[in-house]
Each structure stands twice: as C-alpha cells, then as structure tokens.
Amino acid sequence: MGGLMRRPTIMDIARAAGVSKGAVSYALNGRPGVSQETRERILAIAHDLGWAPSSTARALSPGGRVGAFGLVIDRPARFLGVEPFFMQLVSGIEAELAATDTDLLLQVTDDRKAEAGVYRRWFAERRVDGVIIVDLRVDDPRVALVEEMPLPAVVLGGPQGGGSLSCLYTDDASSVREVVHYLAALGHRRVVRVAGPDEFVHTRDRTRAFEAAAAEAGLPGAVTVHADYTGESGARTTRRLLARADRPTALVYDNDLMAVAGLGVAREMGVDVPGQLSIVAWDDSVLCRLVHPALTAVARDVVAGGREVARMLAEAVQGKSVGSRETVRGELQPRGSTGPLTG
Amino acid sequence: MGGLMRRPTIMDIARAAGVSKGAVSYALNGRPGVSQETRERILAIAHDLGWAPSSTARALSPGGRVGAFGLVIDRPARFLGVEPFFMQLVSGIEAELAATDTDLLLQVTDDRKAEAGVYRRWFAERRVDGVIIVDLRVDDPRVALVEEMPLPAVVLGGPQGGGSLSCLYTDDASSVREVVHYLAALGHRRVVRVAGPDEFVHTRDRTRAFEAAAAEAGLPGAVTVHADYTGESGARTTRRLLARADRPTALVYDNDLMAVAGLGVAREMGVDVPGQLSIVAWDDSVLCRLVHPALTAVARDVVAGGREVARMLAEAVQGKSVGSRETVRGELQPRGSTGPLTG
C-alpha cells in the first residue's frame, strides 16, 4: 500500500475517468453539469484513490473558505491550565465543528497587544474564516478591529459592548439575584463577592446585578472586591477578608478556581465551612465536587455554549445575518459549602 | 482607512513598484535576484500596503508549508476541562510556535477511531505540516499511521513504542524511585499507587519502576491499582482503599486531579492527612497548592516540554533528522500532604 504515494488530485481522477478537470469538480461538489452515471463513476474513482480536497487549493479560489475558525485565549499559561472553562468551551466548539469539516485554530497569548496581532495576522494571511471572541472587555478594541477588516466574528458575552457583532450572552443578572436571595434566606447579612477584573463586561454586569439584588434583599454590607481569577489571588483576597473583625459570613466567587482556593484558606484559618462561612462558586466544574465540602455553584453548560457559538459563527461566515442570542442562564446548584450559621 | 479593501497581493506590490511578480517574491523572501535598492523599495511598499503572504497560496506551491501543526487530545470533554496538563502543554507549544509563524490546530475527540480519522484527514486535506502525538499507548496504531502516510510527527512520551518517530521522553522511573524511597524513609510500609489506564506506555513504565523501587526499599505491600485520571475514579478508588482493614498509609496518584479527589475522600472519611495518610500527586499544578494541606507532588515543567516538542517538530518538518531527546525529569516537591504517621 503506497505510503509514499503522491496525494491524488482531481486531475488524477479526471484521467482515470476520461473526463476533464471541470467535470470532476462538478461531480464531487454535487453541482449540475454531469450525468448521473458519470457522477457516480467519478465518485467511485475518487473513493478508490482516497482523494480528499486540498484545503489550501480550495481556499485559494475566489470565495473559497479556509475551513477554520480561530480562538484566542488571553491568559498566562500557568493559571490557564487549571481554568476548566476554556477546555470545556473548546470541547463544545469542536463537537459542533467536527460535522462541518472545519478546524479550530487555538492561540494562547500573554498580552492583549499580541492578541490583536493574532487577529490581524489570521486575517491578512487568510488563516481563518472567522473568529470567536471571549472575555469581552469594556471598550474592547477587538470589536472595532474585526468589524473594520472585516472578519466574521461572534462574541461570547455581551451583548453590551459587542458593537455590531453577533453575541451569545447569558442573563447573569438573574443568576446573581438567585444567589443573593438564597444566601439572604439562609440568614447571611455580610456577603462579599470576590469578582474577576473589573475590565470584563460580564464582571461589571454581575457587579451591578449584585448591588441591586443586595439592596432588594436588604443586605447593606454586600460589596464586591476584585481579584484576577487565579487561585493565588483568590486565596490572598479570602485571607484578607477573613482576617477582618466583621468578617463576611458568605463569599461568592466569580469562578470555581478562586472558590476552591478560598475554601483552602478557610480551612487553614480554622473557619468552618459552612458553619461559619458559606461559599458559592461561579462556573461549576468537577473541581467543585472534588473538594470537601463540595461547593455550591452556579452551573452553566459551557459545552453547549461552545456548540452554539460555533454554530452561530458558521452561519455568519456563510453570510447569514445571525443576530444575538441568549443562552440558558446558570442554575444554582446547592451543595455542602453553604448553609445557615451555626454557633 | 479602507476596512473593506481587498487584501493586497504581491501583484499590487509589483504594480506599485513597477516590477514583476517574480521580483517581488524574490525581494520579500530575501532571496538573490534583486538589487538592494529595489529590494528595499519593495519591502517599503509591502509594509505600507499592510501586505502579508496568503498562507493558502504559499502552501499550494510545490514544497510549500501550510504553517500549522496539529494536536489531537483524546479525552471526553467533561474531565478534559480540569486536566491542567493539556492547557500547559498547549501554552508551551504556542510559545515556541509564535516565533515561527506557525499555528496550532487543536482537536478534541471522544474516541480513538475518530482520532486516527483526524490524522488521516489532516494529511489528505493538507491541513498541517506535522503532528504531535500525546498519550502514547501500547502498540499505538497512530505510530504506524503517520509513518505510512508519511506525516512528520513527534511523540511526547516513549521512547518505547514510538517506532521510528522522534520522541521527547522523561525518565519517569527515577522520579518513581525518588517518591518510593521518600515515603519509605517516612516510615510508610503500605504504599498504593493509583495509576492511570494500563494501556498508556508511561503508565506501564511507572508501574514497572514502582515495583522495582518497592522491592528495593523493602515494601512488599506496594501495589498499583488502575483508575482513569478522572476525579470521580480517583475518589471511588480511594474510598475503596481506605475502607480496607489494612488500609494503606500512603497513596501515590498518577495525576493531580485524582490526588485532589483522594484528599477530599480522606477528609470525608475522617482520615487525617498527613497524620494517618500521606498523599503524593504526579504533575504539579496550582491545584496542588490550592487545597489544604497542599499536596506533595512530582513537578514537571510541562510548558518547557511543550516548547521542546514544538521545536523538534519544526526541525522534523524541515527534513532534519531529529532523533529522540530526554527532557528534565520530575522533581519531588514535598508539601503538607506527606509526613510520618502520628498516632
């Protein structure tokens, strides 16, 4: 079996079938212009030869697609590794892409300038048909950039700040409200939220919702403090909060990683969870169920979100007008880390 | 600024410079055939126009590179998300690739047949210049597959089972020995290793080394049990082991995720760590430092490994003979989860 054989081209098929290149192209793409009989003969030969279209040649034709989407993740390597969110997102995207013969180009960068550079390069070199934008920031320059090129794009987040781009967004506000009322009902009065950086659109949305819900539930002491999603920052922040005289009785974290770190700190400081402190995580992953007590969390279906965003981008690339869509909101998953104060 | 402008081509540059396409190509690629003066003029125009080579066109030329490497990860979505190893690996690979204008195609699949299909498709469609193979299995069919096509490839693992492919491997055996002797020195006699699936080459290597080291250290009760890297399986296995009458006093896990799960189980069962049970994790990530007590772990520099494997593949793609290389072995990082038995 010819391992070293040249990849077959449509010209090889044409010769074998005794027809022209063009006829083969029509046959293989299911377009009119060849008889049923010839079409079948060509398809059979293509199959026998193990032919597959050269993605590069196909992309070169006017109007041709490259068959790849791009995703840039802008987080330093060492804490990216533990963030379950992204891998789940990638899994979801690829589950959808697998059916459409599209590949995913993943790029992990350290800083935002580099990130913009990647989009520019992907566009200029014609590497991707479209990109997915995550971690939308306030006044995000990437939005203007892809709008200008223009490069088809879908934003996971928004819809505020997404400009003219299609967004796939969640109603975080109502999840926040659910969490706040849940904690209030358990008797908590001093609730602190350990959030991600303020520059992210979703962080601000949640902060606004958190303040509104706290006012609604009569929790005057509810405040938001900012960390950076890393376990280290979660631990540091928690340590500071628990050392205060009027230490909070409930902490709401913006991701699961900081919540796990917070739990470790509480244990280290001898603060009983949930007896003296309740902990809620945002983004439910295996992590929340591994630790003891298991963490109460706001569970979102990230994989499904990945699928949906990939589907939207596929439509956008085909020139369809996609618009923005809302995905299912996070559900509060009560577990052992929350409860009424005891003693 | 022309957002809607067509991407500039070398033909545009040629017209602006008043020379032919070929001259522009020579100039842009730093090859002889144009005068220094013309070369500089062409480069200036290219820069002004914001030109970048079309990767698809370039790849189409005989001998042309696509400018992309492929990586297939074969783990179901839900526990992939939490496995820090892969994201760190990806970060390392991309850190190296960034300099060479090469992109990474990432594919996450659910089963092995699909994985082989991805390699086949990538080759047939000419999507990648080479691939990185991870999670090498015993009699791995992927090795024969890429050898036959042939598709340049580098194996992360081996070198046994890597066939004629270049491998980047670690001396796991000596790390295993270090762990075993460390535990023996602490006074442990009943040491159990919770390993990954037996089908992985590195699992078998470690198992063999574990048995040898245990014999050497005089630990007759040292055995290996198999789990599947997920937190669930780690928890289940730990629960079973700790329920035994002659329960082990030390557990060595093949990844950090199972170790964290094991710690949670111990806590849940009222087994004090490290007073009654010592825990060692393989692969050190933030996870190990988040929990309390922090986990003693065998720390490997996965990011550096990613860089190295990318570098090797780049050389292999250029036709250089690469050979196999050894990367730095894991270092035991003692932390709070290990110690002598108390009471």
Added chain:
DNA sequence: CATCGCCGCTTAACCGGTTCAGTATTCGAG
C-alpha cells in the same frame, strides 16, 4: 576587441482546486 559570466530582472509554468463561457449532442415542440 571578442568573449565569458554574472547581475537584475522578466516571462511563464505550476500548485489544485472552482467556475465561466463555449460547444456538441439530444430532445421536445411547432
């Protein structure tokens, strides 16, 4: 002074597809 060889460039072919314009053949309608 004729010749050789190199420099600097142009021309054209090629990579592997897609697609448009044109052509020969068949078929139905008038």
Added chain:
DNA sequence: CTCGAATACTGAACCGGTTAAGCGGCGATG
C-alpha cells in the same frame, strides 16, 4: 422537418504565491 432549449461536457482563466528558464547589459578577462 426545423428550430430552440436543455443537457453533458470541454477548455481556459483565475485565485496568490514560488521558481526555473531566459535575456539584455555591464564589467572583467584573455
């Protein structure tokens, strides 16, 4: 029987690069 149109194809251009071959002009060499 003739005309028009649909059918089934062919030939060639095109996408945006790379590269081998060719070619005029110039300087060095014999």
